[in-house]
Amino acid sequence: MAIEVMKVGIVSCSGEDLPEGTLSRIACRKVLEDLRPGETVTICLPLFIAGGKEERDFATNYPTITVDGCDKRCAQISTERLSGKPSKSLLIPEILQKRGLASPTRRRNLGPKEKAAAQAVAEEIAQAVDEVLGG
Amino acid sequence: METHNKQEMQDKKVVVLACSGIGKVYGAVARETVYELVERLRPGTAVTTCLPLLVIGDPDAKKLVTDHPVITIDGCPKSCSEKSVKALGAKVTKSYQAINFYKAHKELKPGGIAELDEAGRKLAAVAAEELAPVIDDLASGEDK
Numbered sequence: 001m002a003i004e005v006m007k008v009g010i011v012s013c014s015g016e017d018l019p020e021g022t023l024s025r026i027a028c029r030k031v032l033e034d035l036r037p038g039e040t041v042t043i044c045l046p047l048f049i050a051g052g053k054e055e056r057d058f059a060t061n062y063p064t065i066t067v068d069g070c071d072k073r074c075a076q077i078s079t080e081r082l083s084g085k086p087s088k089s090l091l092i093p094e095i096l097q098k099r100g101l102a103s104p105t106r107r108r109n110l111g112p113k114e115k116a117a118a119q120a121v122a123e124e125i126a127q128a129v130d131e132v133l134g135g
Numbered sequence: 136m137e138t139h140n141k142q143e144m145q146d147k148k149v150v151v152l153a154c155s156g157i158g159k160v161y162g163a164v165a166r167e168t169v170y171e172l173v174e175r176l177r178p179g180t181a182v183t184t185c186l187p188l189l190v191i192g193d194p195d196a197k198k199l200v201t202d203h204p205v206i207t208i209d210g211c212p213k214s215c216s217e218k219s220v221k222a223l224g225a226k227v228t229k230s231y232q233a234i235n236f237y238k239a240h241k242e243l244k245p246g247g248i249a250e251l252d253e254a255g256r257k258l259a260a261v262a263a264e265e266l267a268p269v270i271d272d273l274a275s276g277e278d279k
Binding site: 013015016017026046075081082110 | 153187189193249
């Protein structure tokens, strides 16, 4: 029997030390609040370690999209190791390159260029959500 | 030798880690407080790293929290940053909950999650001002 997928879990790299981490968080919030509300949920990545079984079951309970800010791919690796295999894994530098956008330079107080980049990343995540929900 | 010790003190770093909170305002307050310390108040002494690097056991991040005093600032009682450091066998020298800074400054009720509002940024600035002397003590080796 086919199981209807209702929501997609998004795991964002929080990358506190990198501008791309800020971009990732803001883009994910845009998806959750504006672009795909009701179709997406998220989790704080370190809860895979600090939380309990419920948090570690996140990728079992939801098809998951990971969004990483650098090629260390913390979100993808930690989800694979501690929760379950993601349905899709996105990398912000690849998205920015594909869209011809510059890498962000600020970790906070984002300017117009960084906000435009965050919107572009959010749109890519939303598209990935649609692909996962569409099977 | 004295010169060497002075240089060691100048080189002493204190790691400040924020929770990764993507869903709660106090996670954003924790992060902004760390940026205030690292960028404005104690650049060069206060340093940070990405918490998820600790989650995946990145060797450089692990070495950073093992070799230096660590302050964690968490956004909720699950205390992800504190637990992530301890999970690696490293020591947390001081741990804080961001909400307690609000309890001490109730005129600054923070808003926003991905990006803080003005009150949230002010609260983070006040919190960082209060933590800066703690960093100084740890950097000088007085409170390790």
